Amino acid sequence: MFSYFVRRIFTMLVTLLVVSALVFIIIQLPEGDYLTSYIAELESQGEAVDPEKIAYLKEEYGLDKPIWLQYINWVTGIVQGDFGRSIEFDLPVVDVIGDVFLFSLILNFTIILFIYVVAFPIGVYSATHQYSWGDNGLTFIGFIGLATPNFLLALILMFLARKYFGTSIGGLVDPSFEGQPWTLDKIISLLEHLVVPVVVIGTSGTAGMIRRLRANLLDELNKQYVITARAKGLSESKVLIKYPLRMALNPFIADIGNLLPQVISGSVIVAVIMDLPTTGPVILDALISQDTYLAGSFLLFVSLLTVLGTFISDLLLAVLDPRIRLEGSR
Amino acid sequence: MSDKLRHYVSTSMFNPNETQELTPEQERFYMASQWKMMWWRLKRHRIAVLSGSILVLMYVSILFTEFLATYSLPHRHTDHIFAPPQSVQFFNKGQFVGPFVLGLDYNLNLKTLRREYTPNPDKVQKLRFICHGDTYKLWGLYEMDLHFICPAPGGTFFFLGTDRLGRDIWSRIIYGARISLTVGLIGIAISFFLGLTIGGAAGFFGGWVDNLAQRSIEILRSIPELPLWMGLSAAMPEDWSPLTVFFGLTIILGLVDWPGLARAVRSKLLSLREEDFCTAATLMGAKPRRVIARHLLPNFMSHLIASATLSIPSMILAETALSFLGLGLRPPVTSWGVLLVEAQNFQAVAVYPWLLFPAIPVIITVLAFNFFGDGLRDAADPYK
Numbered sequence: 001m002f003s004y005f006v007r008r009i010f011t012m013l014v015t016l017l018v019v020s021a022l023v024f025i026i027i028q029l030p031e032g033d034y035l036t037s038y039i040a041e042l043e044s045q046g047e048a049v050d051p052e053k054i055a056y057l058k059e060e061y062g063l064d065k066p067i068w069l070q071y072i073n074w075v076t077g078i079v080q081g082d083f084g085r086s087i088e089f090d091l092p093v094v095d096v097i098g099d100v101f102l103f104s105l106i107l108n109f110t111i112i113l114f115i116y117v118v119a120f121p122i123g124v125y126s127a128t129h130q131y132s133w134g135d136n137g138l139t140f141i142g143f144i145g146l147a148t149p150n151f152l153l154a155l156i157l158m159f160l161a162r163k164y165f166g167t168s169i170g171g172l173v174d175p176s177f178e179g180q181p182w183t184l185d186k187i188i189s190l191l192e193h194l195v196v197p198v199v200v201i202g203t204s205g206t207a208g209m210i211r212r213l214r215a216n217l218l219d220e221l222n223k224q225y226v227i228t229a230r231a232k233g234l235s236e237s238k239v240l241i242k243y244p245l246r247m248a249l250n251p252f253i254a255d256i257g258n259l260l261p262q263v264i265s266g267s268v269i270v271a272v273i274m275d276l277p278t279t280g281p282v283i284l285d286a287l288i289s290q291d292t293y294l295a296g297s298f299l300l301f302v303s304l305l306t307v308l309g310t311f312i313s314d315l316l317l318a319v320l321d322p323r324i325r326l327e328g329s330r
Numbered sequence: 331m332s333d334k335l336r337h338y339v340s341t342s343m344f345n346p347n348e349t350q351e352l353t354p355e356q357e358r359f360y361m362a363s364q365w366k367m368m369w370w371r372l373k374r375h376r377i378a379v380l381s382g383s384i385l386v387l388m389y390v391s392i393l394f395t396e397f398l399a400t401y402s403l404p405h406r407h408t409d410h411i412f413a414p415p416q417s418v419q420f421f422n423k424g425q426f427v428g429p430f431v432l433g434l435d436y437n438l439n440l441k442t443l444r445r446e447y448t449p450n451p452d453k454v455q456k457l458r459f460i461c462h463g464d465t466y467k468l469w470g471l472y473e474m475d476l477h478f479i480c481p482a483p484g485g486t487f488f489f490l491g492t493d494r495l496g497r498d499i500w501s502r503i504i505y506g507a508r509i510s511l512t513v514g515l516i517g518i519a520i521s522f523f524l525g526l527t528i529g530g531a532a533g534f535f536g537g538w539v540d541n542l543a544q545r546s547i548e549i550l551r552s553i554p555e556l557p558l559w560m561g562l563s564a565a566m567p568e569d570w571s572p573l574t575v576f577f578g579l580t581i582i583l584g585l586v587d588w589p590g591l592a593r594a595v596r597s598k599l600l601s602l603r604e605e606d607f608c609t610a611a612t613l614m615g616a617k618p619r620r621v622i623a624r625h626l627l628p629n630f631m632s633h634l635i636a637s638a639t640l641s642i643p644s645m646i647l648a649e650t651a652l653s654f655l656g657l658g659l660r661p662p663v664t665s666w667g668v669l670l671v672e673a674q675n676f677q678a679v680a681v682y683p684w685l686l687f688p689a690i691p692v693i694i695t696v697l698a699f700n701f702f703g704d705g706l707r708d709a710a711d712p713y714k
């Protein structure tokens with residue numbers, strides 16, 4: 001177990017390092033940088049550009065150095081907890097994204113929770129009542145949920161809410177609470193506003209999870225040990241819970257690694273549409289304005305979340321499933 | 331004498347193997363190729379067949395875009411900005427007149443500052459079919475002005491309303507299909523090629539090639555797809571021509587999508603390369619390329635195609651999403667995502683809800699691809 005743990009941590013660190021290099025390359029791909037577009041903008045407005053100021057800014061943000069050195073500086077900074085400065089906001093990246101990142105975490109965590117809570121009972125019901133009306137109906141709804149693009153769903157829900165309730169469901173808290181300290185009312189308002197994005201982003205993940213859980217549980221339920229258990233006279237609920245359900249839970253945990261990127265991708269675009277103060281809109285702006293460090297740190301953050309999620313799910317799996325654990329220590 | 335039961339004797343030749351011989355139907359079944367069996371099984375899946383036909387119709391329609399659209403792409407109706415959809419009717423004042431629409435009366439509401447259109451029951455505008463309208467060049471070659479449907483002379487026909495520049499949304503959706511539907515196909519071709527090559531090499535050679543491929547797949551998959559797409563498309567220079575941007579976008583979609591396919595190819599090859607027929611081919615001097623392409627891939631090609639079909643909709647959605655965010659295609663290119671940019675403004679959508687119409691073809695296409703791919707996968711599964 002221990003050697004498995006160590007090996008897993010090592011691969012995770014290597015992955016993160018390569019991801020950071022990849023992210024940096026992607027961010028640097030566009031021609032020019034924030035300063036060149038900034039200068040061009042100043043010049044187009046007929047303002048004089050102070051070469052000294054430009055030189056100062058260049059040095060300040062390390063833009064005069066070769067790219068590989070910029071990368072090394074950036075990565076060593078991150079290890080020390082310094083993510084660089086956002087050029088556009090002229091603030092340390094951490095200050096720009098602190099709150100936003102917290103909201104993102106809350107949102108994504110709630111979505112994952114939602115997916116599990118909803119998918120579990122439905123999946124079990126579908127498998128134990130295979131080809132019943134309920135199962136067929138749920139399968140059909142699941143298919144539609146799987147196929148409906150979440151950002152279009154968001155657009156349509158926003159429109160309906162506006163048309164029939166006259167309210168805006170965008171934002172994460174009611175506008176009147178903005179900038180207010182955290183009170184119970186504000187938290188309730190936050191929860192209210194979480195409902196729609198959570199449902200919108202979580203739908204396809206839930207549908208996929210239900211299908212997988214159903215398939216796995218069906219596989220298990222057709223095995224002989226289940227028949228043996230029944231023959232020995234175990235109650236139906238015990239037959240289900242004691243072994244098949246535990247086996248079918250494996251993919252539930254293993255799937256975090258697939259689920260997280262999906263949820264994050266979904267939340268990025270839905271956040272832009274619903275105007276949620278999460279990573280989505282900030283990533284978009286940073287990418288468009290070529291704010292190197294801000295965009296880079298964001299991409300790295302969302303990847304980190306995914307890599308960490310996969311790591312945790314792998315560890316949980318190892319704890320749960322001795323086959324994986326033993327293979328790791330061999 | 332005659333009440334004796336008559337004995338029946340067949341006049342045909344005695345065939346001692348008769349019970350082992352197959353009837354023509356059985357023979358047809360047992361001799362059918364894999365693809366034929368797939369087709370039979372697919373035919374039984376009603377929803378998949380229906381979805382497949384919808385998709386075929388849509389893809390055929392992009393060959394005749396200009397003919398099907400009511401108006402040409404740049405046609406603007408400056409006096410019909412934000413006009414509502416005109417519904418097609420058949421009876422006017424209890425009398426059958428054939429398909430017609432009612433002309434719109436325009437009035438600017440000075441209180442709400444909204445454009446208000448009311449259908450005028452006196453303005454009966456009969457629709458014409460296969461008629462002359464805006465001129466266009468079919469396939470860039472033939473100068474034509476034939477359209478499937480046209481408004482009455484001097485009248486208008488906005489099946490799905492118009493947008494803020496007075497452009498007919500129905501025509502624009504038809505034009506948008508041309509881009510939106512092909513993005514997925516080109517993207518999947520690139521992803522298919524990469525997935526086969528990389529997954530094939532990894533599975534066949536094993537060792538460090540496999541290790542390298544595995545690690546790159548893991549790394550690519552640990553960056554969430556959409557942010558990765560966003561980052562890559564933000565890297566496209568702004569001075570690229572719309573066509574270059576289109577191809578750039580498809581390449582990006584393909585570049586991000588291949589790992590899933592490569593994984594499937596790899597795991598299949600890993601088990602298949604141990605089979606005797608593979609060893610035989612190698613012993614007879616076949617090069618790895620030939621062994622992979624000729625002996626191994628056909629074993630699970632049908633399965634691969636089915637899973638590729640299932641990833642086309644995610645590409646179509648990605649194009650829509652990226653264009654919607656302003657990172658993908660930009661006007662004057664018309665795709666469904668570009669059309670939906672108009673729907674970003676919620677004040678406008680609340681008043682002019684028909685701006686949301688371009689979402690419907692997206693949902694239909696994605697659903698159709700999903701059902702069709704699902705049916706295809708079931709049909710391709712040899713173990714059922």
